[in-house]
Amino acid sequence: MEKTVKVRSKRQFMKGYFVVFLVLLALFVFMTFASKNFLTYDNLYNLARATAVYGIVALAMTFVIVTGGIDLSVGTNLGLASMLFTLLIEEAGWAVPPAIIFAIIACGCIGAINGVLIHDGKLPPFIATLGMKTIVRATILLISGGKNISIHNASFNNFATLTIGVPGVDAYGNETTLGIPVMVLVWVILIVISFFIFRYTTFGRNVFACGSNVNAARLSGISVRKTIYGAFIVSAVFCAIGGLLSASRLRSGIPTLGDGYEEDAIAAAVIGGASMAGGEGYIGGTVVGSLLIATIKNAGTLLGFDTNVTKLVIGALIIVAVLIDRFKKH
Amino acid sequence: MQSEKKELARMENISIEFPGVKALDQVSFNVLEGEVHALVGENGAGKSTLIKVLMGVYTPSSGKLFVNGKEANYHTPAEAIAHGMGAVYQDITMATHLTVGENFFLGHLPTKGGRVDWNRIYKDAQATLDDLRIPIDARTPVRDLTIGQQEMVSIAKIIHQKANVLVFDEPTALLTNEEVEILFHLINDLKARGFGIIYISHRMEEIFELCDRVTILKNGLYIDTLNVADTNEQKLVQLMVGRSVDDMYGIEHTQPGEVMLEVNGLTGERFHDISFQVRRGEIFGMFGLIGAGRTEICRAIFGADPYTSGEVKIAGKPVHNKKPLDGINNSIAFLTEDRRKEGMCAVLSVERNVNLSSYPLISKHGLINLKKEAQRAIDYVERIRIKTPTIDYQCEHLSGGNQQKVVIARWMCCQSDIFIFDEPTVGVDVGAKVEIYKLIEDLLKQGKAIVLISSYLPEVMGLSDRLMVMYEGKQTGLIERSEFYNSEGKLNEEMVLGLASGIKAAEQEGA
Numbered sequence: 046m047e048k049t050v051k052v053r054s055k056r057q058f059m060k061g062y063f064v065v066f067l068v069l070l071a072l073f074v075f076m077t078f079a080s081k082n083f084l085t086y087d088n089l090y091n092l093a094r095a096t097a098v099y100g101i102v103a104l105a106m107t108f109v110i111v112t113g114g115i116d117l118s119v120g121t122n123l124g125l126a127s128m129l130f131t132l133l134i135e136e137a138g139w140a141v142p143p144a145i146i147f148a149i150i151a152c153g154c155i156g157a158i159n160g161v162l163i164h165d166g167k168l169p170p171f172i173a174t175l176g177m178k179t180i181v182r183a184t185i186l187l188i189s190g191g192k193n194i195s196i197h198n199a200s201f202n203n204f205a206t207l208t209i210g211v212p213g214v215d216a217y218g219n220e221t222t223l224g225i226p227v228m229v230l231v232w233v234i235l236i237v238i239s240f241f242i243f244r245y246t247t248f249g250r251n252v253f254a255c256g257s258n259v260n261a262a263r264l265s266g267i268s269v270r271k272t273i274y275g276a277f278i279v280s281a282v283f284c285a286i287g288g289l290l291s292a293s294r295l296r297s298g299i300p301t302l303g304d305g306y307e308e309d310a311i312a313a314a315v316i317g318g319a320s321m322a323g324g325e326g327y328i329g330g331t332v333v334g335s336l337l338i339a340t341i342k343n344a345g346t347l348l349g350f351d352t353n354v355t356k357l358v359i360g361a362l363i364i365v366a367v368l369i370d371r372f373k374k375h
Numbered sequence: 376m377q378s379e380k381k382e383l384a385r386m387e388n389i390s391i392e393f394p395g396v397k398a399l400d401q402v403s404f405n406v407l408e409g410e411v412h413a414l415v416g417e418n419g420a421g422k423s424t425l426i427k428v429l430m431g432v433y434t435p436s437s438g439k440l441f442v443n444g445k446e447a448n449y450h451t452p453a454e455a456i457a458h459g460m461g462a463v464y465q466d467i468t469m470a471t472h473l474t475v476g477e478n479f480f481l482g483h484l485p486t487k488g489g490r491v492d493w494n495r496i497y498k499d500a501q502a503t504l505d506d507l508r509i510p511i512d513a514r515t516p517v518r519d520l521t522i523g524q525q526e527m528v529s530i531a532k533i534i535h536q537k538a539n540v541l542v543f544d545e546p547t548a549l550l551t552n553e554e555v556e557i558l559f560h561l562i563n564d565l566k567a568r569g570f571g572i573i574y575i576s577h578r579m580e581e582i583f584e585l586c587d588r589v590t591i592l593k594n595g596l597y598i599d600t601l602n603v604a605d606t607n608e609q610k611l612v613q614l615m616v617g618r619s620v621d622d623m624y625g626i627e628h629t630q631p632g633e634v635m636l637e638v639n640g641l642t643g644e645r646f647h648d649i650s651f652q653v654r655r656g657e658i659f660g661m662f663g664l665i666g667a668g669r670t671e672i673c674r675a676i677f678g679a680d681p682y683t684s685g686e687v688k689i690a691g692k693p694v695h696n697k698k699p700l701d702g703i704n705n706s707i708a709f710l711t712e713d714r715r716k717e718g719m720c721a722v723l724s725v726e727r728n729v730n731l732s733s734y735p736l737i738s739k740h741g742l743i744n745l746k747k748e749a750q751r752a753i754d755y756v757e758r759i760r761i762k763t764p765t766i767d768y769q770c771e772h773l774s775g776g777n778q779q780k781v782v783i784a785r786w787m788c789c790q791s792d793i794f795i796f797d798e799p800t801v802g803v804d805v806g807a808k809v810e811i812y813k814l815i816e817d818l819l820k821q822g823k824a825i826v827l828i829s830s831y832l833p834e835v836m837g838l839s840d841r842l843m844v845m846y847e848g849k850q851t852g853l854i855e856r857s858e859f860y861n862s863e864g865k866l867n868e869e870m871v872l873g874l875a876s877g878i879k880a881a882e883q884e885g886a
Contacts, residue, residue, distance in 0.1 A: 053765055247734045247741050254731055257720035264679055264709060264717055265732035265785070266700035324722040 061318035062330035064369060069337045072344065080347040086223065087215065088343070093225070094206070094294075096339035097232040098123070098287045100332065102306050103313035104239050105283035107331045108276045110314050113256040113323025114170030118159060119310055121181040122152045122281045123303030126288030128185045131194045131298025134201075141201050149285040155181060156281025160274035178307075185300050194298045205293035228290045235283060240328045242279075252276055256323025312359060313338055316366040337362070380407040382444060383571035384460070384540045389428055389438035398424045399435070402597040404590055406540055406571035411562060413574045413582045413603070416592035416615055417804040422575050425592070426542050429573075430462050431455030461538025463529050463546055469517050476500035476513035479532050503535040504528075507561065523554030530561065534570075541565065542573045547581060548802060551665040552830065559585055577804055579608045580833070591615055616806050623809055624837025626816040631657040631840065634691070635824035636707075636793050638676065641685035645671040646848040649685070653793070653824040658815070660839025661828045663875050667845040669828045670712055673795045677702035677709040689793065703732060708786035712797040712828070714775075718782045721771035725763050726752035728770050728781045733788040755784035759814055776807025783814055794818055795826040800834065812838065836866050844874035851877065 076083040102119050109116040126148040133144040155177060162173035196202055210224010225233075243249040251272040254262040263269050284303075291302055315321065316337060317330025338359055345355035385405040391398050399421045406412045414422050427433045429440070431452045440447045442458045449455055469478045476493075477484070479500040485492045500513035509527045517525060526546060533541060543562070547555045562585060566572060574586055582589055583603060591598040591614045598614050612623070632655035641649040646668035653659040661669040675682040678696025687694055689705050696702040702709065711717040720728055729752045730737065737747040752766040761780045763773055770778055779799065786794065796815070800808045815838065818825060829835035835842065836859055844852040852874040861867040 053767055245742050245745070247738050247743060250727060250730075250734055250743065253723060253727065254720055257722050258717075260717040261711075261720050261731070264677075264699050264711055266698075266703040267731075268700065320722070322722075324720060 061325070061327050062316075062333055065316055065318070065330065065337060065366065066333050069333055069340065072337070072340055076340070076344050076347070080344075082347055083344070088347070090208075090226070092339060092343050093229045095343070096335055097226075097228040098291050098294075099306065099309050099313070099339065100232045100335040101235055101283055101287040101290075102303075103310040103317075103331045103335045104235055104328065105280040105287075106307070106310035107239070107314045107317075107319055107326050107328065108252060108279050108283075109170070110311070110319045110321065111252050111256045111323060111326040112273060112276045113259070114163060114273075114276070115174065115311070115321070116159065116277065116280050117171065117174040117307050118155065118178040118181060119280065119284050120303035120306035121178045121185065122155055122284035123288040123291065123306060124185050124300065125155065125181050126152050126285035127292035127295075127302050128189050128194075128298040128300060130289055130292055131196055132188060134198060135194055135196060135298075141198060145289060148289060149282055152281040152285035152288070153278050154281075156278035157274055159277040159281070160270075163277070164270050164273040182304075189298065189300045191300055193300070196292060196296050196298065201293055202296040203293075205290045228294060231286065231290060235286065236328060236332055243328055248272065248275055253324055253326075256325075258324070309335075309338055309359075312363050315363060318370065320370070380409060382406075383408050383442070384429065385441040386425070386429060387439045387441070389425065389435045389440075391424060391428060391433055391435045398595050399428070400595050401438075402592065402595070404597075404600075406573055408539075408569045408571050409566055410587045411566055411572040411574050411585055413576065413586035413589040414592065415576070415582065415589055415611065416598075417806050420592040420615070421595040422592055423544070424595075426462065426544060426573070426575070429455065429540075429542065430460055456536055456538065459537060459539040460542070461533030461536060461540065462542035462544065463526065463533065464544050469525060469529060469532075471518040472516060474514050474516050475504070475511060475520075475528050478517055478528065479503070479513075479535050500531075500535070503531050507531055507534065507564070509561070521554070522549045523551065523557065526550065526554075526558065527561065530565075534565075539569075540571045540573065542575070544575045545577065545802075546574075547576065547578065553664070555581075577802070578831070579611065582611070583608065612805055616809075623805075624812065624834065626812055626819070626838065628658075628840060629656040629819050629822075631655060632822055635689065636676070636826070637686075637688040637691075638672075639686045639688070641672065641675065641682055641687065643671060643675050643680065643682035646675075646845075649850050651843055651850075651853065653826055655792070655822040655824050656819055657840045658819065658825045658827050658838050660835040660842040661826065661845065662830070662832065662835050662842060662871060663845035665830065666847070667875065668848040669845055670797055671848075673709065673797060673826060673828065677707050677795065679709070703789055703791070706792040707795065708789055708791035708793065709795045710782060710786055710797060710799055712801070714778055714782060714802070719770050719778055722769055724767040725756065725761065725770060725773070725781055726766040729755055729766075729784045729788060731785050733785070736788070736790075751788055755787065759784060759787075760810065774804075774807070776803040776810070779803055779807065779811065780814075783811070787818075791823070793824045793826070795828070797828045798830065799827070800829075800831070832868050832871060833866070836868070836871065842871065844871055846875055846877040851875070 082088055102123065105119055106116055129151055130144050130148040133139040133147060134141060159174055159177055162168045163170050166173070205226065205228040207227045208222040208224045209227065209230065210222050213221060213223035215221045251262065251267045254265065254267055255269055255272045259269055288303065292298055313334035314326060314331045317327055317334035319326035319330065341358055342355055345352065383406055387403050388401045389399050390401055402421065402425060404425060414425065416422050424433065428435050431449050431454050434450050447458055449458055470481060476496045480496050485495050497513045504511055504513060509531055511520065511524055511528060517528065520528065546558060550558065562572060576582060586603050588600055589603050589606070589611065590600040591611065593615060634652045635655050636653040639650050649672055651659065663669050671680065674680040676687055676696065678698050678701045694705050696705060715721070720731065726749060730748050734743060737744045749766065755761065756763060756766060759780050761784065762777050770781055773781065799811055803811065815825060827835060827838060840856050842854045843850055844854065859866055
């Protein structure tokens with residue numbers, strides 16, 4: 046008398062962000078015809094390199110958004126890691142590895158403080174991270190004296206842009222390595238880690254449960270404290286990694302680094318199907334969202350649009366993405 | 376008699392189709408002046424759809440509407456209101472930060488010389504409230520009112536809008552027993568004034584207490600319209616469910632085993648000196664009015680809230696659960712009262728909701744065994760017949776009964792020995808209710824100790840082996856099943872209600 050249960054719905058592939066993926070695909074096809082410079086190795090290489098750090102920050106943001114929160118301090122965490130690292134090796138004379146570890150731990154602490162303020166202080170995430178953002182940015186400006194500081198360690202400076210691949214010839218006939226820059230590789234590794242956390246770990250499940258219904262999660266024996274702390278610490282650590290990559294790419298510590306990054310990060314997550322109400326979000330969606338934003342910016346440059354026109358398009362895209370989501374649900 | 380009453384509204388052969396579903400198929404329904412006409416059926420029977428047609432939300436694909444004997448053609452809620460239709464919905468929709476008076480005039484505030492005429496607003500609103508003998512000041516912000524008072528206000532608002540057909544959709548779902556009484560009083564008063572009232576409820580006893588006629592819908596089809604006086608609960612349930620339910624609460628009781636849960640002198644903020652024991656294979660009922668402290672006791676035992684003194688023993692061992700995880704590890708499952716707020720993760724899938732409290736059992740070093748996760752969900756969906764298209768379907772789209780089953784499955788996954796059910800059948804239709812009772816029966820057979828909190832007396836008396844009655848945080852009675860019946864062999868509800876309202880307690884103190 047019982048029907049066997051269908052296990053999965055049919056369209057599991059890119060559930061939640063398939064439409065966005067199609068938009069990205071369409072944009073790629075369109076740009077291939079619209080600009081002969083688009084589908085070239087050099088452009089795609091630059092596109093990937095420009096997306097990497099934004100992409101990492103968007104991953105960080107996704108963890109927090111799924112808990113039902115928001116992390117406005119992502120950009121300043123990025124800046125803090127890069128400036129701390131620069132000061133430690135340039136002014137304090139530290140070696141690179143301990144300086145990296147210190148910068149990551151310092152940002153992890155900022156994440157933990159965010160967690161304490163939100164879970165134990167019961168502050169709305171918006172307010173807590175807005176305050177932390179302001180405090181951290183001021184700290185960066187104070188410790189750096191507001192100046193750019195150059196990094197003189199050559200092997201560190203070359204790390205992020207180092208290309209892993211095969212020898213070849215670039216568009217101008219110069220010998221070069223054709224492949225993937227390290228910073229993109231780091232992004233890919235973090236995507237895989239994030240995907241793994243969301244899919245296979247109890248922590249990942251708890252993040253969704255807390256975001257969906259924090260009372261139900263608590264009464265189901267889930268430690269809300271560990272989950273909220275965890276999400277903000279993961280966010281801060283990811284940003285620290287992004288900050289170190291930026292420092293390497295820019296070969297200096299820049300006090301304003303990361304300013305406004307939270308906007309693109311939120312946009313990427315939301316376009317990728319994350320719900321600001323919590324409990325919903327997709328790593329794949331965030332990646333596609335990040336790529337879409339970066340590609341729009343790239344397309345704007347290639348087609349010679351004003352950057353403000355590009356911003357206008359991105360803004361409209363955020364609204365449309367959320368509207369489509371609403372429409373699908375009702 | 377009835378033929379003399381004027382017909383206020385009639386719906387004739389209404390059909391409406393949604394993609395893939397025939398929601399209503401040739402349904403007819405009418406309401407007369409001065410009557411309360413109940414509309415009953417399981418979830419999905421088409422009650423809400425029919426009401427939405429009447430309220431102008433849906434336009435039927437065929438069928439006719441008559442208002443005061445004349446054919447009416449309206450397609451929007453505003454037109455329906457203009458035709459004298461008014462509805463009070465389950466979740467009352469009002470602007471809670473505005474005053475009662477402002478809510479009455481929302482969208483068409485009267486003005487005088489270009490400024491809002493506050494005097495008129497409050498005078499008019501107050502006049503309606505006073506006329507209905509609702510003791511509320513029109514200047515009170517709605518958020519300061521209890522749910523019960525808010526409901527009164529929304530009734531008054533509809534009457535103020537000159538409605539003469541009033542629809543009540545599950546009006547008692549969120550009310551305390553006292554508030555229900557006040558509401559019934561008001562409905563009877565409205566009936567006497569000649570309003571036509573359509574009453575939707577899952578609670579059978581309300582239909583027999585309040586209504587004159589009852590129309591039964593099933594799967595979008597019209598089944599029958601009966602005079603309430605000519606029918607009884609069993610007949611009605613049979614028509615709604617389509618099968619005979621001799622006794623909904625007729626579950627098989629087992630011989631109780633050893634004591635599983637023991638509570639001695641438990642005292643907390645909202646309860647004092649509570650002591651009881653629950654054995655394996657036994658249903659221990661807790662009855663009391665809202666605020667009597669039943670939920671609070673169970674939350675304290677489980678570890679969701681603290682308690683100040685007293686002792687909890689599980690299988691003879693003293694335990695002190697400080698957080699829900701402690702309770703779960705000490706073999707307690709706690710099905711909360713408020714499914715939306717505390718039970719279900721609405722946007723998450725059936726699969727994740729089923730596994731929510733037992734991930735540690737299917738994980739190693741924080742890594743989940745995905746096969747086991749899916750298998751558990753499939754097992755429970757089949758075993759307890761959760762109606763869902765797939766296991767990755769979002770819970771918020773399931774019916775109330777199926778949502779409740781998902782939450783029950785979650786706790787069954789924990790393989791606990793003690794199950795606390797806090798109002799397990801609230802907002803659940805009759806068919807699903809019976810299935811939930813069956814699940815409780817299965818748990819009994821497995822030798823689980825069960826604590827059942829319910830505000831619905833026939834349910835808690837029908838199922839429990841023993842019953843604790845509470846009044847204002849104190850335990851006023853502990854009754855064995857053999858004492859449930861009076862000399863005529865009927866359930867002695869008066870005795871239990873007496874204990875629950877503190878009458879006996881006061882007598883004892885005086886003696």
